[in-house]
Amino acid sequence: MSILINKDTKVVIQGITGKYGRDQAQKMIEFGTKVVAGVSPGKQGTEIFGVPIYDTVLEAVQKHQANASIIYVPPTKAKDAALEAICAGVGLLMIASEGVPIKDSMVIKKVAREKGTWVVGPNTIGLITPGECMIGSLAHEFTSKGHVGIVTRGGTIAIELARILTEAGFGQTTIIGSGGDRVIGRNPVEYLKEFEKDPETKAVVLNGEIGGGKETECANYIPQMTKPVFAYILGRCAPPGKRMGHIGAIIGSKAETFEEKRRVLAEAGAIVVDTPWQIAEHLKKMGI
Amino acid sequence: MRLYEYEGKKLFKDMGIPIPASIKAANVEEVVAACEKMGFPVVVKAQVLSGGRGKAGLIKIVGTKQEAVAAAEHIMKHLAANELMLVEEKITATAEAYIGFTADDLSGHPIAVISRQGGVDVEEIAAGSGVVVKQPLDPELKAYKHIFLNMAKEVGFQGSVLVQVADIAEKLYEVFLKYDAETVEINPLLIDEAGRVIAGDAKVIADDYALFRQPELEEFRSQRDKLQSDVKSIFVDLGGNIGVISLGASMTMMVIDTIKYMGGEPANFTDVAGGASKQNLKDMALQVMQRAVDNSDMKAVLATFTLVAHPLRSAVEAVVEAYQEINPSVPVLVSIRAANAALISMSKEEAKKMIEDAGITWCENLDEAIARVVEASKGA
Numbered sequence: 001m002s003i004l005i006n007k008d009t010k011v012v013i014q015g016i017t018g019k020y021g022r023d024q025a026q027k028m029i030e031f032g033t034k035v036v037a038g039v040s041p042g043k044q045g046t047e048i049f050g051v052p053i054y055d056t057v058l059e060a061v062q063k064h065q066a067n068a069s070i071i072y073v074p075p076t077k078a079k080d081a082a083l084e085a086i087c088a089g090v091g092l093l094m095i096a097s098e099g100v101p102i103k104d105s106m107v108i109k110k111v112a113r114e115k116g117t118w119v120v121g122p123n124t125i126g127l128i129t130p131g132e133c134m135i136g137s138l139a140h141e142f143t144s145k146g147h148v149g150i151v152t153r154g155g156t157i158a159i160e161l162a163r164i165l166t167e168a169g170f171g172q173t174t175i176i177g178s179g180g181d182r183v184i185g186r187n188p189v190e191y192l193k194e195f196e197k198d199p200e201t202k203a204v205v206l207n208g209e210i211g212g213g214k215e216t217e218c219a220n221y222i223p224q225m226t227k228p229v230f231a232y233i234l235g236r237c238a239p240p241g242k243r244m245g246h247i248g249a250i251i252g253s254k255a256e257t258f259e260e261k262r263r264v265l266a267e268a269g270a271i272v273v274d275t276p277w278q279i280a281e282h283l284k285k286m287g288i
Numbered sequence: 289m290r291l292y293e294y295e296g297k298k299l300f301k302d303m304g305i306p307i308p309a310s311i312k313a314a315n316v317e318e319v320v321a322a323c324e325k326m327g328f329p330v331v332v333k334a335q336v337l338s339g340g341r342g343k344a345g346l347i348k349i350v351g352t353k354q355e356a357v358a359a360a361e362h363i364m365k366h367l368a369a370n371e372l373m374l375v376e377e378k379i380t381a382t383a384e385a386y387i388g389f390t391a392d393d394l395s396g397h398p399i400a401v402i403s404r405q406g407g408v409d410v411e412e413i414a415a416g417s418g419v420v421v422k423q424p425l426d427p428e429l430k431a432y433k434h435i436f437l438n439m440a441k442e443v444g445f446q447g448s449v450l451v452q453v454a455d456i457a458e459k460l461y462e463v464f465l466k467y468d469a470e471t472v473e474i475n476p477l478l479i480d481e482a483g484r485v486i487a488g489d490a491k492v493i494a495d496d497y498a499l500f501r502q503p504e505l506e507e508f509r510s511q512r513d514k515l516q517s518d519v520k521s522i523f524v525d526l527g528g529n530i531g532v533i534s535l536g537a538s539m540t541m542m543v544i545d546t547i548k549y550m551g552g553e554p555a556n557f558t559d560v561a562g563g564a565s566k567q568n569l570k571d572m573a574l575q576v577m578q579r580a581v582d583n584s585d586m587k588a589v590l591a592t593f594t595l596v597a598h599p600l601r602s603a604v605e606a607v608v609e610a611y612q613e614i615n616p617s618v619p620v621l622v623s624i625r626a627a628n629a630a631l632i633s634m635s636k637e638e639a640k641k642m643i644e645d646a647g648i649t650w651c652e653n654l655d656e657a658i659a660r661v662v663e664a665s666k667g668a
Contacts, residue, residue, distance in 0.1 A: 023597070076500060076501075101468055101495050101497045101501075102468070103495070103498065105396065106391060106396050106427040107427055110396065110397070110427060110428065137596060137597065139594075139596040139627035139628075141627050142594075142625075153538065154537055154541075155536060156536025156538050156540075157536075159539075160542060163625060182391060182470070187394060213393060235545070236544075236549065237545055239526070274546075275549060275655075276542065277655055
C-alpha cells in the first residue's frame, strides 16, 4: 500500500516535447511508471519513447483512462495547463514548474478543490511510491520499499531524507515534495491524513520550514493521529526577514519562527528532531 | 518585491484611493524646497523598505524650516544609496483604521482584513473583539462592494466614513489583483476632522514570480540598486566561519542547520534558482571561497551535493576549478552523493581522485563531512 500513487497509476505528461519534460519522461519510463500519453498541442500523432502525443489532456485521458498528470511547462503557462488537466478530470495533478505567480496558484487551488483534483505543488520535485510509481524527478535509487511516509516542503530534502533512511535500513511507503511555494495545491496536513489512513505506513516524517502556517496546521491535526510523527523543521540559522531560497521560507510573525514551530509540534505530540539521522535512531529504538 | 511607500501610493492614486499631497526629495535642499512649496506643517518620511519607521525616528512632523533641515539630515543617515524622502501634507487625523489584503498560505484565498483601529500592532488585536474583521475572498469573483460594506459595518463604521472605507477597500483589492500582490495594506487609514478617509501609508509586496506580466512594477524594479531583490541567485550572510557550497534550498538549509546543531557556525546560505549549470555552481564556489580569503575569521569550507540528474563531473570540476583559482588557505571538504543519472558523466572513484589530486579533502558520508568541518572550524 501507499498513498496517492501505486503501480496502477496511469500518467500523462504535459509538456513532454520540451527538453526538460522529455528527460523526465525518460526517467519515469525507465523506472517503470505507466506513462500512457504525452500532451503537446499541435503535435498529435507523433510519439516520444513510444508514448503517443495528444493535442489535449482530455483526449489523452479518454483514450488511456489516465488518472494522473504531471506538468512540465514554463511557470507563465502553468495555470492554463493545470486548469486543462483539472477540467479533463485527472484525479492527481503534479505541477513541477517553479515560479508560478501566487494569484495563478490561488485559482488553480480553488478550481481543483471544486473538481476534486489532488494538486501536488507548484514548485515540487514530485512523489514516489518505491518500486511502483514515480511522478517527478526523485532519485529512485535512493529510495526503498518500507513503512515510513515522508512529506516535505522542498525537493532536495525529500531525496536526502529518503536516502538517509534507506541507508539506515528504513524503507518508505510514499515520499512527497508538497511544494516550496506559499500557496500549494494540498498542504502538508492533508498528506498526514492520508498516511494516517494507509495501513502500510507505520511512521511519518514531516519536514517543514520557517515561514507561513503550514506546520501549525499540522500541529492541530497530529493529536488525532495514532502513528508517530517525526517533525524535522528547517531554518535553525535563518535570520528574520531573509528569504531562504523558497519563496515561502521567510519569517514574518513569531508563529513562523523555527523555535515556535518546533514548540507547537512538540506540544502536539510530534517527535521533534534536530537532524535527519536522529529519525533513523528513533526508528531503530521503536523497532519500526 | 516590496515597494517603497511612494511607489505604492502611486498605484493607489492611479486606482482612485485618496492619498495626501506629497513631493519626493533626494536631499536636504529638496526637502526644504518641497516644504516651502507645500507650506508648513508637513511630514518628512524616509522611503525605506523596513517597517517601524515611526519608532526609529524616520517619520518627522516639521513646522519650521529649521525642523525640516534637522529631520532631513537625521533621515539621510538611514538611507541607502538612491533612497528618497517623501514630504507629505500633514493630515490631522481623529482616528486611524486599517485595511489589508494578503494571500493566505493555508486556504489559498485572498484574505481581507478591516480594522477600526490602525497602528503598529494590528496583528495583536484579538478576533472577536468587534474591532477587526477578516474574511476570505473568492479569487475569481468580481462583485466585492457588498462584502466590504458588510465588513466595515461589522467593525462599527457609520455614515459617510462607512461608504468611503468600503470604497477604498474595493479599490485596494483591485490594486492587489491588478498588480499580482502578495500583500497590500493601508496602515494607518486616516480619518480627518472633516470626515475624509485617506491612505496614510502604503505597503505593497509584489509577487516576484509575476513580474513578467507587470511592466509598471518591472519599471520600479529597474530603477533600484542592483543589490536589491535579485531573484536569480540568493546569498544570505549568516556571520559564521564555515563557508557552505550546496545545491537546492532545502538541502542547503539542512546542511547549515546541522552544522549549527553540531556546534559550528555556518557563514552563508546560498541557492541558485532555476537550474544549476556548471558555471552557476562554479560562481557560487568562487564566491564562497573568495570570502574565505577576504575574511580572516573564516575557518573552513564545505561543498556538498546530492546529485540526481546534474552531472557529477560538472559539480566536481566546478569546485576544483574554483579552488585552483582562489587557492584558499582554509581546509575545504567535499562530500557528494550521486544518483545513476549523475554518474554517467563520471564515476564516484574518479570524482574522489580528482578532488584529492587537487588537494581537497573527500568525505564519504555527509554526517561525517559535517562533523569534520565543524571540528576544523574549531582548530587553531
